[in-house]
Amino acid sequence: MPRIIYSNNGASPFERLLGHNPDILEAWNELNKRFSSSLLDDEIKEQVRRTLAFCNGCEYHMAQGKAIVERSNKRLALAVDFARMVTNNHLNIRDDVFDVMKAVFTDAEIAELCAFIFFTNASHKFGATLKLKPE
Template sequence: MARIKESIIGTTPFERLLGHNPELLNGWSHLGKVLEKSGQLSSELKEQVRRTLAQQNGCEYCKAKGKPEPDQFNNKTSFAVGFAEVFLQVKGEIPNSVFELLKDSFTEEEISELCAFIAFTTASQYFGAMIKLEA
């Protein structure tokens, strides 16, 4: 059971926990939708990154949506997932050498989107973990 009661605002359990603050929910949801859709990076790649992050960020709700599916990876997805794994290990203190490897496969626009996606997804998953959002 979550640490606080769900509000009546929102469609998912996550949204109803943010729904106590409608302006926050609206902004968070809008940014989430922007980041989830295909932009510079495909939504499929980002879903594999999200699944990778979920395994270590402590949100049971997020973990329940599935583990990464390596059989679905292409080279770009493998690099993105590897970058997410490094992020998880070093908590953001990513060595320059890792960024140099990333630049071999991604444009600067893609790297910016990937980093924003990882940061936002981690924040979402940390929120779920703090609130004890269950699957």
């Protein structure tokens, strides 16, 4: 049982918690939709999302499974590793990490990856803090 009751707004349990503030729910969902038509491919975003769910201890999102990272896919492996670094200590990432990132991602992709990571971290921390569980 989550720490607060579900609202009547939203389609999923996560949205029904966020739905206590309909304007925030609407803006949140709009930003989430923007990531669906993005520079990064869906596999990268999904494996980063799964990685972050476990980093953040969000049981609701962890229920979809652990990340599957094929190390031979350099872009995927690097994105997942970077997501872990950002979540563990975003202030401790060295410049040479970005040099490696720039070898396989454009600046626009790096900016989007950062935005996706921070947005997803916020979602997972919201769910974990409110003790949202899978149904």
